[in-house]
Amino acid sequence: MINLTNCLVLGGIIFAVGTFGVLTRRNAIGILISIEVMLAAVNLNLIAFNRFAEEGSLSGQIFSIFVMTVAAAEAAIGLALVLALYRSARAIYADRFSLLKW
Amino acid sequence: MDLNGSFSTSDALFVFFGAGAVVFAVLAVSLRHIFYCALALIGLIFCTSAVFVLLGADFLAVVQILVYVGAIVVLFLFSIVLTERIASRAIRQTNEQKGISALVGIIVLGVVAYIAVREHWPTVPLSEPVATVGAIGRDLLTTYLEPFEVASVLLLAALVGAVVLGRERVKK
Numbered sequence: 001m002i003n004l005t006n007c008l009v010l011g012g013i014i015f016a017v018g019t020f021g022v023l024t025r026r027n028a029i030g031i032l033i034s035i036e037v038m039l040a041a042v043n044l045n046l047i048a049f050n051r052f053a054e055e056g057s058l059s060g061q062i063f064s065i066f067v068m069t070v071a072a073a074e075a076a077i078g079l080a081l082v083l084a085l086y087r088s089a090r091a092i093y094a095d096r097f098s099l100l101k102w
Numbered sequence: 103m104d105l106n107g108s109f110s111t112s113d114a115l116f117v118f119f120g121a122g123a124v125v126f127a128v129l130a131v132s133l134r135h136i137f138y139c140a141l142a143l144i145g146l147i148f149c150t151s152a153v154f155v156l157l158g159a160d161f162l163a164v165v166q167i168l169v170y171v172g173a174i175v176v177l178f179l180f181s182i183v184l185t186e187r188i189a190s191r192a193i194r195q196t197n198e199q200k201g202i203s204a205l206v207g208i209i210v211l212g213v214v215a216y217i218a219v220r221e222h223w224p225t226v227p228l229s230e231p232v233a234t235v236g237a238i239g240r241d242l243l244t245t246y247l248e249p250f251e252v253a254s255v256l257l258l259a260a261l262v263g264a265v266v267l268g269r270e271r272v273k274k
Contacts, residue, residue, distance in 0.1 A: 001113035002156060004225060005218050010120045010153070012214030014127045014146075016207040021131025023203035029181055033139050034131050036174065040150050041127075043166065051157040055226045058237050061159050062246050065238070068169050069253045073260035075174045079181045080267035086185050087271075 007048035014041035026093045028082045032075060039071045116156050123149035140178045147171050158231035161238055 018041060021034030043064045050060025089097070126149060129142035147170045154163035242250050 002116045004223050008218035009215050012211050016211035017127040020203050020207040024200050033143050037127050047154050047157050047159045052225045061162050076260050076264045079177050080264040084267050
């Protein structure tokens with residue numbers, strides 16, 4: 001039951017759920033939470049490949065550490081942006097912002 | 103099946119935590135109150151950490167709990183609290199793109215599942231999992247030193263950027 005195919009399918013399911021969340025949530029913080037769901041699925045993929053398809057090397061796990069680092073930095077910047085938006089426009093719902101629409 | 107070909111404890115744990123991860127992911131993208139979505143994200147992180155342990159990445163499991171639950175979700179909870187006054191439970195949480203987004207999600211899952219099931223992956227024979235802390239530490243400081251330093255600069259840039267974006271505007 002723990003083989004590479006099942007781990008990849010599990011990662012794919014979580015990634016698809018996160019994609020649905022990113023595309024449909026209106027709350028900006030909800031979009032950021034869905035991005036974190038997608039990144040968790042990516043980490044799962046990397047660890048699965050490291051366990052089953054690599055001999056003696058830990059590069060999948062080290063790549064996963066860097067994915068977590070970038071996720072933390074991106075969550076911090078995204079939340080700072082949301083707070084700046086909230087302060088200036090008093091709204092965090094994504095369909096209220098149409099300033100850049102042509 | 104595991105090394106012996108029978109359904110063992112680790113298989114049952116993998117099914118349990120995998121199903122839990124999917125349930126928490128669905129909750130995290132669909133609940134109405136955004137606070138419960140952050141809590142569902144905590145559940146998802148715990149379930150994926152358990153799957154990491156089953157896949158032999160013990161250090162990564164603990165680091166994921168520390169970084170995600172301990173820092174990122176706490177950030178989310180703070181900003182949910184700070185924007186509480188305008189986010190209410192009565193407002194609908196999903197926009198009008200639900201149908202096409204579900205279709206896109208199903209297409210993504212279909213492509214990944216098709217490739218994962220049909221492909222003959224070149225696998226190595228499974229060995230006993232070893233502790234990875236020392237090996238990761240050695241690799242980060244020898245083989246992967248440049249990405250490590252670049253990640254430090256990235257974190258510094260994110261820190262400065264978050265401080266600049268988040269400070270109060272001085273009213274003239």
